[in-house]
Every structure is written in structure tokens, then in C-alpha cells.
Amino acid sequence: MAWLQATIHADSAVAEKLADVLMDVGALSATIEDALAGTDDEQPIFGEPGEPVDQLWSHSLINSLFAEDADVALLVTAAANQCHIDVPSYTVSRVEEQDWVRLTQSQFDPIRISDRLWITPTWHTSPDPAAINLQLDPGLAFGTGSHPTTRLCLQWLDQQIQGGETVLDYGCGSGILAIAALKLGAGATRGIDIDAQAVRSSIDNAQQNSVSADFGLPDTLLPGEYDVVVANILANPLRMLGELLASHVKTGGKIVLSGILAEQAEELSAIYAKWFDMDAAVFDEGWTRLSGTKRP
Numbered sequence: 001m002a003w004l005q006a007t008i009h010a011d012s013a014v015a016e017k018l019a020d021v022l023m024d025v026g027a028l029s030a031t032i033e034d035a036l037a038g039t040d041d042e043q044p045i046f047g048e049p050g051e052p053v054d055q056l057w058s059h060s061l062i063n064s065l066f067a068e069d070a071d072v073a074l075l076v077t078a079a080a081n082q083c084h085i086d087v088p089s090y091t092v093s094r095v096e097e098q099d100w101v102r103l104t105q106s107q108f109d110p111i112r113i114s115d116r117l118w119i120t121p122t123w124h125t126s127p128d129p130a131a132i133n134l135q136l137d138p139g140l141a142f143g144t145g146s147h148p149t150t151r152l153c154l155q156w157l158d159q160q161i162q163g164g165e166t167v168l169d170y171g172c173g174s175g176i177l178a179i180a181a182l183k184l185g186a187g188a189t190r191g192i193d194i195d196a197q198a199v200r201s202s203i204d205n206a207q208q209n210s211v212s213a214d215f216g217l218p219d220t221l222l223p224g225e226y227d228v229v230v231a232n233i234l235a236n237p238l239r240m241l242g243e244l245l246a247s248h249v250k251t252g253g254k255i256v257l258s259g260i261l262a263e264q265a266e267e268l269s270a271i272y273a274k275w276f277d278m279d280a281a282v283f284d285e286g287w288t289r290l291s292g293t294k295r296p
């Protein structure tokens with residue numbers, strides 16, 4: 001089996017509408033990308049939870065798949081007519097069927113966090129069987145270890161967990177931080193997420209790694225103080241959650257915050273300095289980790 005893929009150059013003002021109409025006229029899929037991705041002129045677009053992104057790239061490409069026997073020229077023309085635009089320039093190529101599972105798996109290699117900590121997909125053998133190995137597959141929840149925000153937190157846990165600490169992972173996603181903390185020797189660990197799918201993924205991933213942590217939605221979090229609270233969420237929720245997160249850290253305990261862009265670090269650090277003696281920020285690929293020690 002094979003498909004036809006049309007790569008369509010679209011004016012950003014109509015790209016979204018054109019992609020929708022392509023689906024209406026018979027495309028099997030239509031995704032919009034930055035036409036300049038991978039070049040010096042690529043345009044990063046950042047979104048925050050609760051702040052919808054209404055921005056599109058200035059030059060967009062629509063990649064649209066059609067059945068092998070579809071008349072792509074006819075369908076693209078019909079879609080352009082419905083959008084009241086000239087037929088855009090496009091190319092058509094043939095996409096052969098592949099072993100998609102194998103292809104996807106080949107894109108995820110084991111990730112080295114430190115000499116002693118690796119994140120390894122279940123279909124790989126661990127590069128260092130003597131190391132602490134988290135077995136984690138890409139799934140429906142954020143947190144495979146490949147993103148700098150997660151890596152920054154994993155590095156902190158790797159360097160700071162001594163053994164026996166209680167840890168709260170707020171915004172647990174795949175559960176990667178809670179699971180890593182346990183594997184590194186932490187004691188009772190709790191993970192919280194607003195997304196029920198993330199809570200389910202965390203429970204599955206903990207089982208996969210033979211560790212036991214409690215995961216739940218925010219309303220399951222009882223008052224109580226932890227030695228460490230780690231939250232890789234994004235600046236906007238972290239601004240609002242300061243009081244709550246601080247209330248869950250013991251005096252002398254640690255807060256670890258990630259998901260913060262470098263330019264947001266100073267402002268976030270000032271907010272959390274209300275409760276914590278803040279450490280110097282650590283940066284990775286434009287992202288920041290903040291940490292601090294709770295004052296009495």
C-alpha cells in the first residue's frame with residue numbers, strides 16, 4: 001500500500017482554513033509546518049497552558065496525505081476554490097508503506113543523564129546494565145527525558161538525592177521524575193497532574209520500573225510537607241502555584257522548578273524568593289532550572 005503526499009506552500013493567512021478544507025474534500029491528513037524549519041529563519045512559537053496560540057508561521061507548508069488513486073490536482077484545486085484563493089504551488093510525492101512501529105522506535109535512543117542514570121526505551125537493551133536504568137517509552141504524557149526541562153530536573157535529582165527523602169512531583173506527566181527519584185533512593189514519592197491520562201501513564205510507568213509511587217489528580221493531594229518538591233510545569237502555572245508548592249516543602253527542604261524560559265528566570269526566582277533561599281539558575285538550550293531551600 002502507498003499514499004500520495006502533497007506538500008503545499010500556503011499563505012499563513014489561509015493555511016489553517018485550507019488544511020481543514022483539504023480534509024473535507026478527501027485528504028487523509030493535513031498538517032501545517034513552518035516552511036523555514038531547520039533553517040536560520042525558523043520561527044519558534046511558544047505556548048503556555050491557558051494562553052491559546054493564535055499565531056502561525058509567516059511561511060507555512062501543508063503536508064497532506066491522499067489515497068494512492070486520488071486525483072490530487074483536482075482535490076487541491078477544489079480546496080483552493082472553496083477558500084477563494086489561487087491554486088497554491090505544490091509538489092506531490094509517493095509515500096510507500098513502512099514498518100511505522102520500527103521507524104518510530106528507531107527515533108528513540110537511550111538517553112544518558114549522568115554516568116549512573118539512563119532513560120532507556122523498553123525495546124532497547126541498556127547501554128550500561130550496571131547503571132540506574134529507567135525504562136520509559138514515548139507515550140501520551142510528556143516526559144521521555146529528551147526535553148531539556150526534564151533533563152534539568154533529572155540532573156538535580158541525580159546530584160541531590162541522598163536516600164530516603166520524601167518527594168512531591170507536581171506536574172508528573174509520564175511520572176519520569178518521581179520514578180527517577182525512587183530509583184535514585186528517595187523514599188515515599190507522590191506525583192500529581194491535572195491530566196488524568198498523565199496520571200494513568202505514571203502508574204503504568206511506575207509498574208514497568210517496579211517502583212511504587214502514588215499518583216493522582218490535584219484534588220487527591222493532602223496537606224503535608226516533603227523534603228523535595230519538583231515541578232516542571234511552565235512559567236505561567238508556576239507563577240500561580242507558588243503558595244501551594246511552598247506549603248508542601250519542609251523547612252530546610254528543597255524546591256526544584258523547571259519549564260521556565262531563560263528570560264522568565266529572574267521574575268520566577270523573585271516570586272519564589274518569598275519562601276526560599278534561591279540557588280543560581282541553571283540553563284540548558286534556552287530553558288532554566290531554579291532551585292532553593294525553604295526558610296523557617
Ligand SMILES: C[S@@+](CC[C@H](N)C(=O)[O-])C[C@H]1O[C@@H](n2cnc3c(N)ncnc32)[C@H](O)[C@@H]1O
Pocket residue numbers: 049141142143144145149150153169170171172173174175176177192193194195198218232233234237259
Ligand atoms: C512539561 S510536563 C512535565 C512532565 C514531567 N514531570 C517531566 O519533567 O518531563 C508538565 C505536566 O504538568 C501538568 N500540569 C500543567 N499544569 C498543571 C497544574 N496546574 N497542576 C498540575 N499539573 C499540571 C501537565 O498536564 C503536564 O503533564
